[in-house]
Amino acid sequence: MQHVEHIGIAVKSLTESNSLFSKLLGVQPYKQEGVESEGVLTSFFQTGQTKIELLEATNPDSPIAKFIEKKGEGIHHIAFEVEDIESEMTRLKSEGFILLNEVPKKGADNKLVCFLHPKSTNSVLVELCQTIK
Numbered sequence: 001m002q003h004v005e006h007i008g009i010a011v012k013s014l015t016e017s018n019s020l021f022s023k024l025l026g027v028q029p030y031k032q033e034g035v036e037s038e039g040v041l042t043s044f045f046q047t048g049q050t051k052i053e054l055l056e057a058t059n060p061d062s063p064i065a066k067f068i069e070k071k072g073e074g075i076h077h078i079a080f081e082v083e084d085i086e087s088e089m090t091r092l093k094s095e096g097f098i099l100l101n102e103v104p105k106k107g108a109d110n111k112l113v114c115f116l117h118p119k120s121t122n123s124v125l126v127e128l129c130q131t132i133k
């Protein structure tokens with residue numbers, strides 16, 4: 001695992017939270033991107049080497065909608081940059097971590113991603129990200 005690539009924050013309104021985080025961070029989001037497969041609209045802020053990813057659900061079945069329904073807005077996941085996502089997935093699986101997808105899937109911000117089940121990571125939803133070259 002390399003650095004923390006982004007921290008994912010579940011929000012009800014991207015418009016409102018974009019404004020709040022722009023004030024908080026002193027920067028504007030550098031991109032907004034929908035990921036239909038996840039039922040999310042994302043907004044990214046660069047904060048040094050790491051990013052803040054705000055996530056709004058675009059349908060009621062979205063993991064973000066379910067999260068907010070159960071827990072309200074807040075930190076949703078931590079994403080780590082990895083060099084080779086497939087070898088990292090193999091390594092983590094052999095270490096007993098539970099992969100939520102067996103094949104890397106297309107995420108936002110030009111990444112291939114995989115998620116680990118929180119029950120195998122001390123209740124922290126972990127995302128692996130590999131930059132698509």
Ligand SMILES: CC[C@H](C(=O)O)C(=O)SCCNC(=O)CCNC(=O)[C@H](O)C(C)(C)COP(=O)(O)OP(=O)(O)OC[C@H]1O[C@@H](n2cnc3c(N)ncnc32)[C@H](O)[C@@H]1OP(=O)(O)O
Pocket residue numbers: 008035038040042053055063064066067070075076077079100106107108109111113115117118119123124125127
């Ligand atoms: C990929 C695009 C973008 C990117 O960066 O590129 C994204 O980051 S998209 C982010 C949204 N997508 C995902 O989160 C995909 C992975 N998530 C899932 O598969 C589910 O959300 C899952 C399995 C984590 C939870 O599924 P579900 O909500 O259906 O199950 P439960 O509500 O029963 O939860 C089971 C258990 O997990 C706990 N939980 C749920 N979400 C989280 C969370 N974000 N962090 C920590 N723990 C979480 C929940 O409380 C339950 O625990 P229990 O003790 O049984 O109550």
Ligand SMILES: [Co+2]
Pocket residue numbers: 006008053077079127
């Ligand atoms: Co993410």
